[in-house]
Each structure stands twice: as C-alpha cells, then as structure tokens.
Amino acid sequence: MSTLTLDAPQAAFRALADPTRRAILVLLKDRAMTIAEVANNFDMTRAAVKKHLTILTQGGFVQVTPQGREKLNEIVPQGFAPITNWLTYFDLFWDEKLTDLAAAIEADLNIQSPKETK
Amino acid sequence: MSTLTLDAPQAAFRALADPTRRAILVLLKDRAMTIAEVANNFDMTRAAVKKHLTILTQGGFVQVTPQGREKLNEIVPQGFAPITNWLTYFDLFWDEKLTDLAAAIEADLNIQSPKETK
C-alpha cells in the first residue's frame, strides 16, 4: 500500500491539531525520551502514543534515534519552520510587506486549493 | 446534546489543520466575502464551505457581519495570537538553550585552543 505523502505544511499542521501531540512536544522539549517514557505521562496505551509519535515524525517535529534496543524520540526545532513561515506570511501581508515568501505559501496552498482563478 | 466547547488553542489549531480552511484564510486576507463568494473559489458545495467557515469562526480566525440578506465573512488578525503564543513558548526555550550551547562551546574552545585571543 502507498503511504500517501502530505506536503510539509499539511503534515505539520495536522500534527499540531491534536492536544496529546502538542503535550508530547512540550515533554520532549526538555529532553529526548523513549516511547515507554513518553507513554508514562499519558493515560493511554504505548501503542497509541507510538502512533502520535509517528505523526509528529511525519510532521517534522520529532526525530528518532535508535539506541540499542531503545529508540530515543528527540524534538527537532526546525520542524516548526513551516508553521512559522505560514504565519509570517499573514503578518507580512498585514504589514503590507510582501516578499517571495508569499509565493512559497501560495504554491503550497495551490496543491489542493482554489479552482482556477481568473 | 451538548456542543462541546474547545479551548482557544485547540479550536485554533483544529481550524488550521485543514488545507481548504487555510486556503480560505488566504482568500479572506484580501477582503471580506460572502459565503457564496468564497464557495466560488472551491470545487465543493456552499454547504461544505459554510461548515469550514463555521470552524474558522470557532477558531477565532473569522468574524461574520450580517449585511442585508448577505453575511460578510471577515478575517480577524487577532485570531492568530493563540498559535503564535504557543510557538513563542518553544522559541523562548530554544533561545536559552542556544545561549547555553554557545557558552559551552566558547568555554570548550578556550580550553582546547587558548591561542585564539580576540
């Protein structure tokens, strides 16, 4: 089966949409943790937490580093870039200062968005 | 039936999770539009667009102003605040961390290569 691949902003926004996943990021910002360690902080099974970590990884927020029989889940600061860029696009617009960042954002949105304009 | 109310960040992150809704925000940043007008830009029914606009309103991104028999959907710049605040939390953390890292690196360099006198 094909694992449908989302564009970076979509994968990132999707990852942040769930409160558990945002809480996991808050946890991981202090230090890297194994899955079991992360799971200890939540009222759900390790399997569920593993799914959340996978989505966070797809979103570019988490990087996994095998270490013996464990796997360390580490936060990736650069993963926040697509989100901040998207928000900056609006800030810039409101400041009436459009840059080529606008083109990148519009290109991303055009992947699925409005019908032929014009 | 209870309409469960989400906290502000959750409602905001949820609203941004869908690509159509992000595209709607890009549309509305130029000017306020009626539902039908927004719907003209997408390949879906007016009812579907209405649902998206409702979620954007719940997320604090859109404000509706009745005007005769029409309703103008207007973007609300302040709606982005919960998101930017959340991101700022991480940025602040990493700023400290980078500072600590810089200090550690400088200390290490002073030990390893004391030659470098500036």
Place this chain on the structure above:
DNA sequence: TTGACATGATACCTTTTGGTTTCGCATTAA
C-alpha cells in the same frame, strides 16, 4: 541459550470529519 524487555505491526472498533442532498426561511427585486 534463555528469558525479559522495548519496540513494531496488525486487526479491529468507535467517533469525528469532510462532504453531499434536500428542505425551509428571510430578504430583496419585479
């Protein structure tokens, strides 16, 4: 080698989500 441990993977279930149709209600234009 053997067993315990940390994780991966799969099947399955329920709720949410994103979409459609259809109908009803105000408001405006004729």
Place this chain on the structure above:
DNA sequence: TTAATGCGAAACCAAAAGGTATCATGTCAA
C-alpha cells in the same frame, strides 16, 4: 404579491482519526 436570491439546518454517507488488544521481532543480561 410573487419570484428569485442568499443562508441555515438537518439527514445521511464514506473515510479518516484516535484508541484498544494482541502478536511478532530484535536486543540485552544472566
């Protein structure tokens, strides 16, 4: 008044999301 217009709301549907339980696999320690 009548007819068209712009919305709102409800019923319905398929797919995705969030969770569980269960089993398989690789790695470490004794």
